[in-house]
Amino acid sequence: MPVEINFARNHDRFEPPIKKKHTLLILSISIMIAAGFFYFIKSNKTDNTVVATSGGAIGKIVDSLASVVRAGFDMDGDRVNFLLTGIGGAEHDGATLTDTMVVLSIKPKTGEVAMISLPRDLVVPIPGYGFRKINSVNALAEANEKNSGPEFTRHFLQNLLAIKIPYYVQIDFDGFKKLIDRLGGLTIMVDKSFHDSYYPTDDYLTKEISFETGVQKMDGNRVLQYVRSRHGNNGEGSDFARSHRQQKVITALKSQILNTNLLLNPEQIRDIFNILNKHVATNLEIGQIINLAKTNQTVQWGNLYAYVLDDRPTSPLYVSTETGSYMLLPKADDYSDLRFIAKNLFSEEKLNNFFETSLAKVEVQNGTATVGFAGSKAAELQKAGFEIVRVANAKTKDFTETFIYDVSGKKPEALKKLKRELPKAYIVEIDRTRAKEIFGAIPDADFIVILGKKL
Numbered sequence: 001m002p003v004e005i006n007f008a009r010n011h012d013r014f015e016p017p018i019k020k021k022h023t024l025l026i027l028s029i030s031i032m033i034a035a036g037f038f039y040f041i042k043s044n045k046t047d048n049t050v051v052a053t054s055g056g057a058i059g060k061i062v063d064s065l066a067s068v069v070r071a072g073f074d075m076d077g078d079r080v081n082f083l084l085t086g087i088g089g090a091e092h093d094g095a096t097l098t099d100t101m102v103v104l105s106i107k108p109k110t111g112e113v114a115m116i117s118l119p120r121d122l123v124v125p126i127p128g129y130g131f132r133k134i135n136s137v138n139a140l141a142e143a144n145e146k147n148s149g150p151e152f153t154r155h156f157l158q159n160l161l162a163i164k165i166p167y168y169v170q171i172d173f174d175g176f177k178k179l180i181d182r183l184g185g186l187t188i189m190v191d192k193s194f195h196d197s198y199y200p201t202d203d204y205l206t207k208e209i210s211f212e213t214g215v216q217k218m219d220g221n222r223v224l225q226y227v228r229s230r231h232g233n234n235g236e237g238s239d240f241a242r243s244h245r246q247q248k249v250i251t252a253l254k255s256q257i258l259n260t261n262l263l264l265n266p267e268q269i270r271d272i273f274n275i276l277n278k279h280v281a282t283n284l285e286i287g288q289i290i291n292l293a294k295t296n297q298t299v300q301w302g303n304l305y306a307y308v309l310d311d312r313p314t315s316p317l318y319v320s321t322e323t324g325s326y327m328l329l330p331k332a333d334d335y336s337d338l339r340f341i342a343k344n345l346f347s348e349e350k351l352n353n354f355f356e357t358s359l360a361k362v363e364v365q366n367g368t369a370t371v372g373f374a375g376s377k378a379a380e381l382q383k384a385g386f387e388i389v390r391v392a393n394a395k396t397k398d399f400t401e402t403f404i405y406d407v408s409g410k411k412p413e414a415l416k417k418l419k420r421e422l423p424k425a426y427i428v429e430i431d432r433t434r435a436k437e438i439f440g441a442i443p444d445a446d447f448i449v450i451l452g453k454k455l
Contacts, residue, residue, distance in 0.1 A: 082104045085101050086099050115306045180224075186249065189248065193213045316331055363444075386414075405428050407431070
């Protein structure tokens with residue numbers, strides 16, 4: 001298991017914000033529904049009801065499904081990447097702001113699935129607009145040209161993360177609620193009762209909601225409340241708790257689909273497609289959806305590589321309120337950390353090494369005559385995610401060069417990050433026995449930094 005410090009990583013429980021799950025739901029359901037249409041047409045050629053009564057966009061979909069040639073994907077190596085975004089929609093405040101942004105990656109040959117969630121408060125450089133929060137990318141594009149947001153956001157994220165992201169899927173709140181209602185609601189086991197006094201309403205106010213422990217049948221609005229609640233008591237006020245509830249909804253929805261004759265019910269399929277047409281935007285072609293439907297049979301949805309950026313001290317992001325607004329900024333100004341993570345979503349070993357910085361203990365010694373030099377540099381290193389275990393003066397104050405003594409010998413990514421913070425430092429690898437000889441005691445640190453005049 002990777003270190004659960006910078007990211008939430010759990011094979012059994014993926015913990016993203018609300019509409020992140022909605023978008024994944026819609027993508028999964030779109031895949032299954034497309035497969036259902038394909039199955040229905042292929043296995044029941046004498047019944048033309050679906051084709052005859054669909055009309056409009058649905059008719060085009062059915063016509064395409066009837067004659068489609070299997071379409072391939074624009075691959076990024078052995079994986080294909082999708083951008084999943086969630087917006088409030090026309091009836092909600094900040095209708096085109098992106099509430100949730102997820103990159104979903106699938107390896108078709110192995111069925112492995114990985115996801116990375118980007119927080120809405122992450123500050124990024126948007127071409128033509130300067131530095132803005134990432135949740136405004138879609139809205140800025142929409143203000144400039146209607147319906148351009150999803151594609152603009154896809155292209156932006158592709159450049160930001162330096163991975164190929166050819167496809168996008170976008171969903172809004174109302175589409176999720178209508179989908180649940182059309183499926184007849186969901187039966188969910190509420191593990192813990194909780195009360196939320198600040199649940200947001202459509203008129204931009206708040207109201208109180210409560211859930212009691214036990215099995216409950218919920219309609220779309222109630223399910224939305226269950227997964228959106230962020231201020232519940234009884235341990236249900238964290239993003240981790242909320243994400244656990246979202247995982248339960250995923251399971252319940254999957255069961256609901258499998259326990260009904262959805263894929264053999266043309267009328268219900270048509271209704272759901274109408275919902276998707278109105279509330280979902282995607283650049284996936286019909287052939288690709290069918291291809292996904294086939295791939296979905298081998299996808300290991302219950303064994304996700306799921307990562308959620310947070311604002312803990314060990315995250316590659318840090319919190320800033322200098323402008324009076326809550327912002328998340330990258331500790332690496334060039335966003336290299338995010339790119340490394342996005343590139344290596346399927347590599348537990350590499351990400352374990354990457355996140356081990358959170359466990360890296362650093363001792364900082366001042367080898368100069370500048371008073372307070374070690375303290376200020378220690379504060380910078382702590383901000384970068386290192387644990388500062390000791391700040392002291394070196395034995396002498398005549399150090400010109402800066403040295404990093406690597407006592408750990410087994411934390412390469414942590415050392416790489418430390419060297420990035422101290423680019424002019426020389427690295428000296430020593431074991432703890434030699435460290436005791438040099439420093440007079442076995443250090444309680446993975447790295448000992450002696451600061452010189454040259455940094």
